[in-house]
Amino acid sequence: MKKIMIEAKNVEYMYEAYEEKDSFKALKGINLTIYEGEYVAILGHNGSGKSTFSKLLNGLEKPTSGHILVRGMNTKEEEHTWDIRKTCGLVFQNPDNQMVATVVEEDVAFGPENLGVPTEELHHRVEEALRLVEMEDFRLRAPHLLSGGQKQRVAIAGILAMEPDCIILDEPTAMLDPIGRKEIMRTLNRLHGEDGKTVVLITHYMEEAVHADRVIVMSDGQIVLDDVPRNVFSQVSRMRSLGLSVPQVTELSHKLYKAGLYPEPCALTVEELVENI
Ligand SMILES: Nc1ncnc2c1ncn2[C@@H]1O[C@H](COP(=O)(O)OP(=O)(O)O)[C@@H](O)[C@H]1O
Ligand SMILES: [Mg+2]
Numbered sequence: 001m002k003k004i005m006i007e008a009k010n011v012e013y014m015y016e017a018y019e020e021k022d023s024f025k026a027l028k029g030i031n032l033t034i035y036e037g038e039y040v041a042i043l044g045h046n047g048s049g050k051s052t053f054s055k056l057l058n059g060l061e062k063p064t065s066g067h068i069l070v071r072g073m074n075t076k077e078e079e080h081t082w083d084i085r086k087t088c089g090l091v092f093q094n095p096d097n098q099m100v101a102t103v104v105e106e107d108v109a110f111g112p113e114n115l116g117v118p119t120e121e122l123h124h125r126v127e128e129a130l131r132l133v134e135m136e137d138f139r140l141r142a143p144h145l146l147s148g149g150q151k152q153r154v155a156i157a158g159i160l161a162m163e164p165d166c167i168i169l170d171e172p173t174a175m176l177d178p179i180g181r182k183e184i185m186r187t188l189n190r191l192h193g194e195d196g197k198t199v200v201l202i203t204h205y206m207e208e209a210v211h212a213d214r215v216i217v218m219s220d221g222q223i224v225l226d227d228v229p230r231n232v233f234s235q236v237s238r239m240r241s242l243g244l245s246v247p248q249v250t251e252l253s254h255k256l257y258k259a260g261l262y263p264e265p266c267a268l269t270v271e272e273l274v275e276n277i
Contacts, residue, residue: 005166005198006034006057006088010066013052013221026052028221029066034200036165039192041209041229042202044218045243050202053218054170057200058088070166086115089159091169095151099143104135104154107143112161129157132195133187149180153187160191166198167191173205181205206233206247210268217242234266249273 013027026049034040044050055061056068059075070087073080092098101107108126117125130136133153138146143154152172159167169188173181185208191197201212209215215232217225219242225232233239233246236254245251249270256262267273 003036004033004069005036005038005071006032006200007069008032008053008056008066009069011053011056011063011068012065013049013056013061014064026221027056027063030221030223032216032223032226034166034198036198037192037196039188039199039211039213040201040216041212041214042200042216042218043204043206043209043244046204048218049221050218051170054090054168054200054202057168058090059084060090082115086162087164088166088168089162089164091152091156091159091167091172093171093174095148095155095175096144098155098158099151102142102144104141104143104146105130105139107154108157108161111158112163115162125161125163126157129160130154132160132191133157147180148176149183152176152180152184156184156187164197166200168200168202170202171204172201173203173208181208185211206245206250210247217244219243229268230266233268236266 008030011027011030015024015026017023042050056063059081062076068075070084073084075084099107100110105126108129109122112122112125130139133156135153135157143151173184188199188201189211192199203209210229212229215229216223224242233250236246239246250266250268253262253267253273254265257265263276267276
C-alpha cells in the first residue's frame with residue numbers, strides 16, 4: 001500500500017479584502033493526494049494559485065475551508081505545527097530572501113538550530129545537507145558571493161538540514177540562469193532518486209516537469225489536469241488553452257506526428273525523439 005504524504009480535501013483559500021483590494025478566492029476546492037516518495041510537478045499560468053497552494057501544503061497558511069493533512073496531521077491544529085514543518089520543507093523562488101547568515105554553514109545550520117538540534121548532531125546534519133547539494137567545498141564562504149544556482153542549493157541545504165521527508169519548491173529556478181537551473185534539477189533528481197524524498201516542484205518551465213512522476217496543472221484556483229507527464233504534454237492544444245506551452249521537443253514531435261513523419265504523438269526528451277527518428 002502506498003503511504004500518503006499530503007492530502008488536500010476540498011481546500012479553499014480566500015485572501016481578505018485589504019485597503020483598495022477586494023477579497024479574492026485564490027483556491028476553489030482542491031482535492032489532491034501526494035504519496036510518499038512521489039515526484040510531483042505543479043504547473044499553471046500566473047495567478048492560478050500555485051504559490052498560495054504551496055504555502056498551505058506545509059501549514060505556513062491555513063485553508064479558509066477544507067483541510068490539509070500532512071502524514072495525517074491537520075495543519076489547522078497548532079500542536080502539529082513543528083512536526084509538519086519538520087516533515088515538509090518549503091523552498092522559495094528568491095534565494096536572496098532565504099539567506100540569514102554571513103557564512104554558508106551557519107546559514108544551513110539556522111533551521112535545525114531553531115528546532116533545538118544538539119550541537120554535535122547539528123554539525124553532522126549541516127555536513128550531510130551540503131554534501132547532498134554538492135556544496136561542501138563552500139562551507140566557509142559568504143553566501144552573497146555565490147552564484148544564483150549555488151545560493152539556491154544552499155537554501156535547499158538549509159531545508160534538508162531539518163531532515164524533511166518532503167520538500168516543496170515554489171519556482172526555485174525562476175531567478176537562475178540555465179546553468180543554475182540545471183544544478184537545481186540535478187539536485188532534485190538526486191534527492192528523489194537516491195534519497196527517496198517526496199518532491200513537489202512548482203515550475204513554469206515545462207522541461208522541468210518532464211522528469212516528474214506526475215504533473216498537476218492548476219488553472220484559476222483549481223486542478224484541471226493530473227496525470228503522468230506523457231499524458232499531460234501530449235495534450236498540446238489543451239495546454240495552450242490553459243495558457244501553458246509544452247516542452248519544445250514535444251511540440252516538434254507533435255508536428256512531425258501530424259505530418260506522418262513521427263511514429264508517436266509525443267516525445268518528452270531530445271534523446272527519445274532522436275531514437276524514434
Ligand atoms: N496577498 C494577496 N492578497 C490578495 N490577492 C492575492 C495575494 N496573493 C496572491 N493573490 C492573488 O491570488 C491569486 C493566486 O496567486 P498565486 O498563488 O501567487 O498564483 P501563482 O503562484 O500561480 O502565480 C492571484 O490572482 C493573485 O493576484
Ligand atoms: Mg507563484
